[in-house]
Amino acid sequence: MDNNERGASAPLTSYAEAVDWINGLIPFGIRPGLERIEALMEAFGHPHRRLKFVHVAGTNGKGSTCAFLTSALIHNGYDVGTFTSPYITKFTNRFQYNGRDIPDETLLELANRLRPAVEKIAQTELGSPTMFEVSTALAILYYAEVCYPDVVIWETGLGGRMDVTNIVNPVLSIITNVGHDHMDILGDTLEKIAAEKAGIIKPGVPVVTSVSQPEVLRVIKDTAELRKSTCYAAGERFSYEKTSTGESGQSLHFKGPFRDFDLSLSLRGEYQLENAAGAFMALEVLRQYMAFQLEDEKTAAGFEEAFWAGRMELVSERPRILMDGAHNPEGAAALAQSLQSGWTYDRLVLMMGMLSTKSHEDYFKSILPLVDELIITEPDFRKKMNASSLAEIAEGLRAEYAKPNLRITVQPDWQTALAEFRSSIGSEDLGVVSGTLYLISDVRAQLLHQADSEKGW
Known part of the structure; x- marks a missing residue:
């Protein structure tokens, strides 16, 4: 055996080495499709099937929506996994449990478990799993086999339908909005982009959306109808009014199908009102139909304390x-x-x-x-x-x-x-x-x- 062959499966010895290995898969690019992630999950006994996910897609506002949901659920005593991208300060930011990054040594351990399976798939006609596919698999292993959260807030990487994260069957889907981004991959019209985002809607799983363009909402509602999913659309099933705004924060009055509610936010930016309203509607669905125990005071505190780096x-x-x-x-x-x-x-x-x-x-x-x-x-x-x-x-x-x-x-x-x-x-x-x-x-x-x-x- 030559050194190259021996090196291929030698264990990674540090956090930095593990991150370098995962990032070393970037040249394999963004390759839409679920075959490689399905092969990876099969190798580990489909651990994602044991988890409860809230799947979040959209052009803008995904990260902030995830932050609101995570904070509100943690304040209510739930253990929460949060998988997001891109990250702002450190690779471990994308894998959080109760608001804290995965420990470096846990990431190293999971990378070493994944590596042989990744190399095995790379030898097949599927080709090497990409950086994002391996990161997604690592997140699933972390949540399913290490920290066992009650619920995972699960952000799409790109698009929805063919995005790696779409391997999961969530309890709830959220589509924040649809705009002009990644048009080279998702399509050159808003309807085409909307069709990709709507790909996260699963049969019988409710969807909350804040999209505003009529032609985009039509795509999402048609998809929901086709899949027999209840669609909670902003402007139809729920709405909000801004009640105050300033440099230190802002507030809104939410009107929904079950009740009204007042929320204060420390996150700045007028667009956060829309994200907060969508996140609150999602929590209302979890509370009404999925037996989530949420207390008003704790939920309100969760929204007020939610933080998302790099957004206003x-x-x-x-x-x-x-x-x-x-x-x-x-x-x-x-x-x-x-x-x-x-x-x-x-x-x-x-x-x-x-x-x-x-x-x-x-x-x-x-x-x-x-x-x-x-x-x-x-x-x-x-x-x-x-x-x-x-x-x-x-x-x-x-x-x-x-x-x-x-x-x-x-x-x-x-x-x-x-x-x-x-x-x-x-x-x-x-x-x-x-x-x-x-x-x-x-x-x-x-x-x-x-x-x-x-x-x-």
């Missing part, structure tokens, strides 16, 4: 710096709306960087009218958008959308850009860092002095 997060008071991972047209529109409704400032200084796979013109159309100074940089990531190309798009829209004195700076090195950004923010100004989460992750780590930050999808 105030990371610095002097100067005021907000971080918001808006990276698609709908995200930019939501950010612009939030800045106009809850914030006061003299000048708005925006630092941003994007991936090359996104639609950027519509992003700029939403945000440019508010910006006094724009600093364009590049995330430290292989699919980054060239800063000067991004600046060209902004320049092309300047005449129609920008303020007359808009200043645009191009600084490809994000650390230099950050220094310029910080020095540009006056005492009465507001600084906003936006764009891809790969940039948000790095900038956030630097501003909050997190030495061990990692980042990734």
Whole structure:
């Protein structure tokens, strides 16, 4: 046996080695389909069948919705697993149990259990499982064989129908909203994207959705009808009214099929009202039909204390710096709306960087009218958008959308850009860092002095 063969199955010896091995599968890309994850689950006796899942899909708002659900259920005494992506600070963020990351040594142990099965499947016509498939399998093993949560809040990776996470049969499905993202993979119309998201709807399993476009809602309701699933749609079965908003938080009045309820949120951003209403509707379904024991006071406290990094997060008071991972047209529109409704400032200084796979013109159309100074940089990531190309798009829209004195700076090195950004923010100004989460992750780590930050999808 040569060294290569011996090395292929030698045990991984550290957390860093385990993460490197999983991330080393990234070149296998995003390959929609469930065959490889099914083969992996079969190798371990289908452990996912022993778990209770709430499956969350959508273009924006998935992570925040998961945060609301997790916090409310933990406050009510439930043990909760939460599987999300991408992560902001560390690879272990994606596998949480009661709000805490999987321990490094547990991740190492599970990676060593998975590795032989992964290598075996890689030798078949299915090809190697991808990074996300292995991460999903690791999450299932963690929840089914290590910590045994009462319920797992389960976020899709991309789309829904052919997403790896769709191997589960949940007790409830949630589709937050549908917008223009990942169109290269999910389809070039909202209806096509909606059909992919609606793929998480399972026979007889209720679905809660906050989608607003009539043509999108039609796709979701038709799918639900076909699968004999009850559909709780915003604007039809439930609604909400904003009751207050400000820099420190906001509140809403929820109206649902079973009752009304008042919620306060510390999460900023007008779009969080929609996410909170959808999450509360989901909890109402669990309470009414699935015997979940939820106390009003504890549920309200869970919503108020819910936190989600990198979403309208105030990371610095002097100067005021907000971080918001808006990276698609709908995200930019939501950010612009939030800045106009809850914030006061003299000048708005925006630092941003994007991936090359996104639609950027519509992003700029939403945000440019508010910006006094724009600093364009590049995330430290292989699919980054060239800063000067991004600046060209902004320049092309300047005449129609920008303020007359808009200043645009191009600084490809994000650390230099950050220094310029910080020095540009006056005492009465507001600084906003936006764009891809790969940039948000790095900038956030630097501003909050997190030495061990990692980042990734």
